Amino acid sequence: MAEIIDGKAIAAAVRQDAAAEVRALVEKGIQPGLAVVIVGDDPASRIYVNNKKKACQEIGVYSEEYALPATTTQEELLQLIENLNKKKDINGILVQSPLPQGLDEKAVVENIDPQKDVDAFHAVNVGKIMIGDFQFLPCTPAGVIELLDRSGVSIEGKRCVVVGRSNIVGKPMAMLLLHRNGTVTICHSRTQNLAEVCREADILVAAVGRPKFITKDMVKPGAAVIDVGMDRDENGKLCGDVDFDAVKEIAGYITPVPGGVGPMTIAMLMKNVVCAAKIQNGLPV
Numbered sequence: 001m002a003e004i005i006d007g008k009a010i011a012a013a014v015r016q017d018a019a020a021e022v023r024a025l026v027e028k029g030i031q032p033g034l035a036v037v038i039v040g041d042d043p044a045s046r047i048y049v050n051n052k053k054k055a056c057q058e059i060g061v062y063s064e065e066y067a068l069p070a071t072t073t074q075e076e077l078l079q080l081i082e083n084l085n086k087k088k089d090i091n092g093i094l095v096q097s098p099l100p101q102g103l104d105e106k107a108v109v110e111n112i113d114p115q116k117d118v119d120a121f122h123a124v125n126v127g128k129i130m131i132g133d134f135q136f137l138p139c140t141p142a143g144v145i146e147l148l149d150r151s152g153v154s155i156e157g158k159r160c161v162v163v164g165r166s167n168i169v170g171k172p173m174a175m176l177l178l179h180r181n182g183t184v185t186i187c188h189s190r191t192q193n194l195a196e197v198c199r200e201a202d203i204l205v206a207a208v209g210r211p212k213f214i215t216k217d218m219v220k221p222g223a224a225v226i227d228v229g230m231d232r233d234e235n236g237k238l239c240g241d242v243d244f245d246a247v248k249e250i251a252g253y254i255t256p257v258p259g260g261v262g263p264m265t266i267a268m269l270m271k272n273v274v275c276a277a278k279i280q281n282g283l284p285v
């Protein structure tokens with residue numbers, strides 16, 4: 001029976017560490033600040049934004065919300081980004097995705113000052129991750145590494161398989177595992193013999209977006225199985241990409257959904273805001 005990795009508890013510990021860092025910065029006269037931009041009225045985005053604001057409040061980060069109507073033009077949005085880039089009390093800028101149709105998300109991200117890009121989606125930050133010279137890490141993959149570290153799962157020399165190659169999860173996840181000296185394979189929808197490849201993994205990360213896609217026969221006994229998926233099962237209930245009930249019988253470690261990777265994403269965002277405040281004030285990170 002697998003050890004269940006408690007993402008809620010680990011995320012709380014990460015937030016506590018971030019809160020201590022915020023207190024130390026405030027003592028030096030530095031108040032970290034985050035601007036959250038939401039465009040339109042997507043209900044899931046509203047929940048994410050509220051949770052981010054709540055996390056800021058909890059750890060002592062100043063936050064500002066910019067809620068814009070779905071009719072906002074690209075020019076208006078870019079103007080707001082430019083203003084936030086210049087704003088001294090704002091260290092991090094986060095534009096909640098997805099943006100309404102007609103707005104160019106890529107152009108918006110590329111206009112954020114890389115030093116304020118706390119999602120680490122800007123090409124400059126993506127490039128830095130590629131060459132291993134990074135300050136910000138993308139929140140979800142960084143959260144996975146933190147879960148492994150704090151659960152005592154070593155990465156070095158291990159066979160790591162990442163299923164999914166998106167720019168926000170799969171690809172950066174693979175790079176972070178590689179930087180930690182894992183031997184990494186990335187799988188996607190064209191991968192042949194997927195089950196066979198997954199079965200080789202000591203660490204298996206699922207970022208597919210398909211409910212219960214990773215089944216017991218795809219998992220090596222004793223493997224650490226990390227489920228990034230946030231899906232709905234046939235009854236509309238939140239579940240992950242991994243068939244949790246069956247896989248937990250065979251895995252060594254497993255993350256549940258909810259309560260695994262999900263809470264880590266916001267905790268790592270808080271860490272990035274602290275990091276941004278330090279960088280912008282010439283402090284070591």
Ligand code: NAP
Pocket residue numbers: 140163164165166167168169170187188189190191194207208209210228229230231261262265
């Ligand atoms: P995405 O952009 O849709 O990417 C999905 C990836 O899965 C693609 O690379 C795709 O391959 C691959 N895939 C799809 N079907 C496959 C199959 N049959 N076999 C193998 N690979 C397959 O999704 P994403 O943004 O990375 O998100 C993935 C999941 O993570 C979603 O459930 C999302 O909700 C969740 N998520 C959670 C958090 C969190 O905070 N916990 C954050 C972000 C995302 P191709 O490239 O070949 O199409």
